[in-house]
Amino acid sequence: MDKKNTNYIKTPTFYYISHFARYIKPGSRRIFYHKFSEEISVSAFKNLDKSVIIILLNKTDKNVEYNLCYKDFVLHDNLDSHAIVTFVI
Numbered sequence: 001m002d003k004k005n006t007n008y009i010k011t012p013t014f015y016y017i018s019h020f021a022r023y024i025k026p027g028s029r030r031i032f033y034h035k036f037s038e039e040i041s042v043s044a045f046k047n048l049d050k051s052v053i054i055i056l057l058n059k060t061d062k063n064v065e066y067n068l069c070y071k072d073f074v075l076h077d078n079l080d081s082h083a084i085v086t087f088v089i
Contacts, residue, residue, distance in 0.1 A: 028046060028047045028048065
């Protein structure tokens with residue numbers, strides 16, 4: 001809310017947190033966390049339904065190329081500046 005409590009303001013943090021809330025279900029457990037590089041942070045969770053959620057966050061002002069490998073899942077892509085991306089495996 002703004003100072004007059006009349007408008008709702010969405011900040012970038014709102015979108016970051018919504019990725020976690022939307023895909024990581026109650027009862028899940030974190031299976032991995034790593035500062036992948038100076039540019040990208042990675043978190044991974046396993047839901048009770050055995051799905052794996054992998055979230056990458058680019059906190060820099062530049063686009064970053066990356067490779068993501070998990071079991072048979074392999075991806076080469078580019079993460080835009082200040083972007084967050086979620087993979088459901």
